[in-house]
Amino acid sequence: MEAVDATERSYKGFEGPPPSLLTIIIDTNPHAWAYLSSTLPLSKAIANLLVFINAHLAINSANQVAVLASHTQHATWLYPTPHPPKAAARNATNGSNGKVDGDVDMADTPSMDDANKYRPFRNVETELLANLRALMSQTSEADLKASTTTLVAGALTTALAYIAKANIKSAPHVGDGNAADLAAAADAPTARSTLTSRIMVLSVSGDLASQYIPVMNAIFAAQRQRIPIDILKLAGDTIFLQQACDATGGIYLQPSAPEGLLQYLMMAFLPDETARKHLVLPSAGEVDFRAACFCHRRVVDVGYVCSVCLSIFCEPPADQTCPTCTNQLSVSSSITRVPALIPRKKKKRKRVAGEATPGGAATPGTPGGGATPIPS
Incomplete structure (x- = not known):
């Protein structure tokens, strides 16, 4: 009765696909969207993008999404909304004097809960639209005149930092839990990934030559971390983003009809890294290096x-x-x-046998010119 149970029991772990983190970078350059306003306005593009995000979240309940705006002067978060520092939030909650009185301020704004909408869908839609409106309202005419390009390099760097932080949070604790053990586990080539990450850039701007060095640094960092970068190019022509897809194994797509944005998103960019191993991906053709x-x-x-x-x-x-x-x-x-230009030498023309000389005399040993004999 007190013997130790030595029965071997096999533990079957979770064999399903790991959750996916999709980080979307939206090019919010007002100059480029003004050019596309007749075919694809920004409001319609955001509506199609929200449908795409909802489809990504519906595939797996553990899937995550993050949205960045690559603006003219800076890169900012659209979702999730950055939280203010704890001290500032505590002061705002307790009043202007900063005293903790235990009371809770009651907001007059109505609740945004909707029983007919999935809560993650509602959270993404509410925060993304609110932050995008705030970003556009804060953009002045001086900012538009100062720069006509978008800050893609800063958005890529911010996305890579967010993905690295998410991977550390999702990874199991190894060793003592210090930074060195976590970094070693993340860099191990045989380690099982608990979170697959990818970056998708919705680009509408053209020239990015001024950001060549930081963009290439971000590409090499994504290549080392095995993070694919997908590019959906609606307007303009940027060779560096095409190189990013080629180096990281992402998808580069430049649709001929931007008004069909939702179809391109659902058919080409919805499958994650696990599903892409069983699919034939669209090819970018020749890459400009x-x-x-x-x-x-x-x-x-x-x-x-x-x-x-x-x-x-x-x-x-x-x-x-x-x-x-x-x-x-x-x-x-x-x-x-x-x-220096070297003059070309003139070639001497070879004289053909029987050809008359410039003086009119025939070459010796050949019959002279005369009438053609008439056969008898």
Whole structure:
């Protein structure tokens, strides 16, 4: 009766697909959306995007979503809404004097609960629309005149930081639970991932040559963390985002009809990393691997590269010094010198046998010119 039960029991763990974290970066450049207002206004694009987010959350109850806005001057969160510091929130709750009296302020705003709507759907819709309205209302004319591009590099960096934090929270505790053990477990190639993450960029802006260095740094960081970057290009042409998809294994899609945004989202970008292993993904075709020079921030086909820091220049520096690492460049004079044009030699025409010379006399040994004999 008191013997130890040595019966072997096999524990069958959870074998289903892991939950997926979808981080969406919306390009909210007012200049680009004004250009698309006739075919796809921003309000319609957001409505289609909310349907896509609801479909992602409905696939798995453990799925997560985060939405960032890549604006002209900065990148800001649309969902989840950043919480204020604890001290500021406590002061706002207890009154202006900051005294803790135990009372709770009663808000006059009606409740947003709707029994006919799934609560996660309602939370995403309410916070995203409210934060987007606040972002557009805070954008002044001076901000629009100062910059016509969008801050994609900052949005990518913020998304990668959020994904890294979410992976640490979802990972099981290893060792003593310190940062070194968690980082080692996350970098292990054989570790089972408890959360698959990906980034989707809804881009409408064009030139990003001025952000070449931070964008490439974000691409390499996503490649190391095995985070695919998907690009849905509605307008403009950006070669660096196409390189991001190629380096991270994401999907690059540039639809010819932007008004069919919802169909492109549901058919191409809804499957997560686990489902994509069993699907035939759309191909981006030929990838443009051109780079931007460090001196003028323009895309070049052929340039000069520093052998120390690998900086790219469209033309040799005037003082033969790399402006990035101050290394002395040894540019050959034959490269910088204007090439001289060498005149082309005239070829002598070969004389054919029996051909008359310019003087009119025939070549010796050949019959002279005369009438054609008439056969008898």
